[in-house]
Amino acid sequence: MTELPGWTLEHVDAARMKTLALLLADPNPIHLDADAARRLGVSDRPVNQGPSTMAMAANMLLAAFPGARLTRLSTRLLGLVLAGDRVEAGGRVIDREILDGQERVRCQVWLDVSGRGRVLEGEAVLVLDENR
């Protein structure tokens, strides 16, 4: 099984969570307000939205396979990503096939937070760029 190059983000940004809250129309206060997250006993920092955490795994895949099209991303969210965290996404190829003349790769994906461990596990399917 081929290990994919890691994708690292040194600092998860609370400001981006606020932009995403607007784009998602998601008023959940734990993404906006550290005091609300603290009051609810969730964290002392704003909590990254689930789709943003998924997007980090997708970013790793799209960097590993330039020009590919992600057709499936299935994830389990095992823990929280918080403002200020350092995260690293990784993955490995578990299967390759040619379907309808297109090469598809199936990958395991994961995302780790420095100091707290794995926060996302899942699988993805990409259709590779036929011109690569």
Next chain:
Amino acid sequence: MSLTGHELPPGSARLEPYQNWLLHDAFYSPPRPEPHPVAAFVLANRGIGISLADLFALFGSDINDGPLLAESAIELHRPLAEDAEYQVRGVIESVERRRSRRIGPFDRITCRFDLLQSGALAATVTNVFAIPRPGQDGTP
């Protein structure tokens, strides 16, 4: 009232070019005309004809209690496009009572959202929410 099979009000959503740019940036992705694959989640969330707060109220929960997404699967049947209109349909597929050591009894609620463009299925987003049910150990 059983929520399984409950159809959510349909609606629609569009990712305007400036929103597409902002979404790439929010996702730590270089902005480009093709939407990020996880934009399907955003379109489903925003396009379904019920607010997230009302959806959690339907679950008997409160969005101000900080509910969290447990699982999500995105299937892209065709590439997404910016500035395209997507019709969004949603259904509550299942409600299962579970128990976890950390949060005690909870309902595992699975919702499926279909995004259609000009009548053709463009993407399917399946989200699973874990809704704590303190003191409720029976069936949902």
